[in-house]
Amino acid sequence: MEEQLSFEEAFARLEEAVAALQDGKLPLERALSTYQQGMALAQYCNEMLQQAELTVQQLSVDDSGSPVVHSLDGLNE
Structure with a gap:
């Protein structure tokens, strides 16, 4: 990604892309x-x-x- 998006912004754009593709109304090149x-x-x-x-x-x-702090994999840090 060229621009730095927050996770929420990127996910919202992803949802928009999925909705547009599911709609089925985009021309082939745009799809x-x-x-x-x-x-x-x-x-x-x-x-x-x-x-x-x-x-x-x-x-x-x-x-x-x-x-005690454990990493996600259970190893002590």
Whole structure:
């Protein structure tokens, strides 16, 4: 994506592309262009979700009552 969109903006554009394609009223060339844009938006959203997933951490308490930070995959940081 050339411009930096927030996840919400990109997802909204993706929903618009899907709705336009589902409508079935676009000329073939426009439909192909919309499909390509939608695929790029889907990839962009997926990458943003993967980046967010890497930053999500789970907090727990150990036996002594101290907080422990775990990464999403369960490894201590």
